[in-house]
Amino acid sequence: xxVMANNKISALIVxxxxxxxxxxxxxxxxxxxxxxxxxxxxKEAVELCRSGANFDIIFMDREMPIxxxxxxxxxxxxxxxxxxxxxxxxxxxxxxREEFLAAGSNxxxxxxLDRAKVEVVLREHKKFTI
Amino acid sequence: xxxxxxLQRQLIDYTASLFHEGFxxxxxxxxxxxxxxxxxxxxxxxxTLFFEDADRLLNELTKAxxxxxVDFKSLDAHVHQLKGSSSSIGAHRIHRVxxxxxxxxxxxxxxxxxxxxxxxxxxxxxxxxRLETLFRMEQQILNAGGSVRR
Numbered sequence: 001x002x003v004m005a006n007n008k009i010s011a012l013i014v015x016x017x018x019x020x021x022x023x024x025x026x027x028x029x030x031x032x033x034x035x036x037x038x039x040x041x042x043k044e045a046v047e048l049c050r051s052g053a054n055f056d057i058i059f060m061d062r063e064m065p066i067x068x069x070x071x072x073x074x075x076x077x078x079x080x081x082x083x084x085x086x087x088x089x090x091x092x093x094x095x096x097r098e099e100f101l102a103a104g105s106n107x108x109x110x111x112x113l114d115r116a117k118v119e120v121v122l123r124e125h126k127k128f129t130i
Numbered sequence: 131x132x133x134x135x136x137l138q139r140q141l142i143d144y145t146a147s148l149f150h151e152g153f154x155x156x157x158x159x160x161x162x163x164x165x166x167x168x169x170x171x172x173x174x175x176x177x178t179l180f181f182e183d184a185d186r187l188l189n190e191l192t193k194a195x196x197x198x199x200v201d202f203k204s205l206d207a208h209v210h211q212l213k214g215s216s217s218s219i220g221a222h223r224i225h226r227v228x229x230x231x232x233x234x235x236x237x238x239x240x241x242x243x244x245x246x247x248x249x250x251x252x253x254x255x256x257x258x259x260r261l262e263t264l265f266r267m268e269q270q271i272l273n274a275g276g277s278v279r280r
Contacts, residue, residue: 019179019215023161026172030164063210090214112218114160 009125010054011036014045014072015061015088024059024113031115032122041065042072049076055083057121059113060105062089062096070096070103077104086121088113134276141267141278148264153257158220165279174265180219184254187212191247195240205243206235212250223253 011034013024021038028034037055039045043066045058058076060069067075073085087100087108097108106124109117148154158173165172187208194205213228227249234242268278 017211017214017218019176019183020218022179023164023176023218026164026169027160030166030169065207090210090217111214112157112160114157115163 009034009056009122011057011059012045012048012053012055012083013038013059014040014042014064014069015059016040016064017061020061020112027113027115028118032118042067042069042075045072046075046079049081050079056125057084057086059086059088060100061111062087062091062100070099073100073103073105084121084125086113086117134271134274137267137271137274138276138278141264141271144264144267148260152222153260155220155222157218161219162279177219177261177265180215180221181258183215184212184224188247188251188254191250195243195247200238200240200243202235202238206232209235221253221257224250224257227253 009032011028013021013028013036015021015024015038018040021040025036025038028036034057037048037053039048041064042060045060046067049055058081060073062069064072069087069089073087076083076085084107085105087097087103087105088111089096089100089108090111100108107121145154149158161173161176190208191205191212194201194208209228209231213225213232216224216228227246231243231246231250234246271278
């Protein structure tokens with residue numbers, strides 16, 4: 001039984017693929033009662049946070065046309081963003097993972113995001129108890 | 131009532147065969163779990179989006195490989211998209227071919243890419259046919275007053 005300790009968890013999904021944005025958003029809302037906003041590029045994510053938006057968790061895709069996930073993560077951290085950042089990569093190899101973690105992400109998973117991976121992230125979040 | 135039970139049994143068997151033959155993987159199960167009374171038709175909706183997207187990408191790939199000088203970077207970007215979206219709906223065999231396809235792009239191997247494109251088109255038409263059959267079977271059950279989910 002999943003219980004919210006305080007208020008609802010807020011999330012941002014950053015992915016250039018509209019199908020993936022739709023699936024991940026529905027999964028977070030339906031399985032975890034997490035309200036998720038979506039943007040289609042790392043640059044939009046940075047601009048959104050720069051404009052004052054705050055998110056508990058940011059799910060960041062790796063490969064995006066204008067600004068990729070690792071670069072966006074770097075910039076968010078440089079701006080002082082403390083959100084949990086979850087890197088999501090399509091490549092099984094370790095390079096993407098290292099790059100993401102070096103950029104300042106808290107996790108890095110291989111696509112697709114699924115229930116088990118989200119639970120791993122949520123277990124570490126202070127607002128959330130499983 | 132018997133009719134519905136029989137249809138449901140056929141649906142279960144058919145779905146199992148799609149997993150067994152590698153057309154679908156666990157991710158498709160995950161999608162089905164997101165469907166409920168508040169969100170009926172979610173799987174059909176997402177898969178339909180995937181079909182539209184795949185049609186577009188396959189056109190782009192065909193055009194790109196038809197150019198006198200192939201732009202491998204652009205080719206790779208399209209394959210990457212198809213790879214991502216196919217894995218997100220659980221279209222396992224398409225996803226696997228896309229992995230090969232990306233390697234061919236990286237090697238700038240035109241022959242390899244052409245072969246991979248043929249493979250992707252083939253796998254796509256197979257899984258599209260299978261999924262459309264699956265959805266038709268589900269609709270039959272729903273029309274008869276039965277339910278398709280646990």
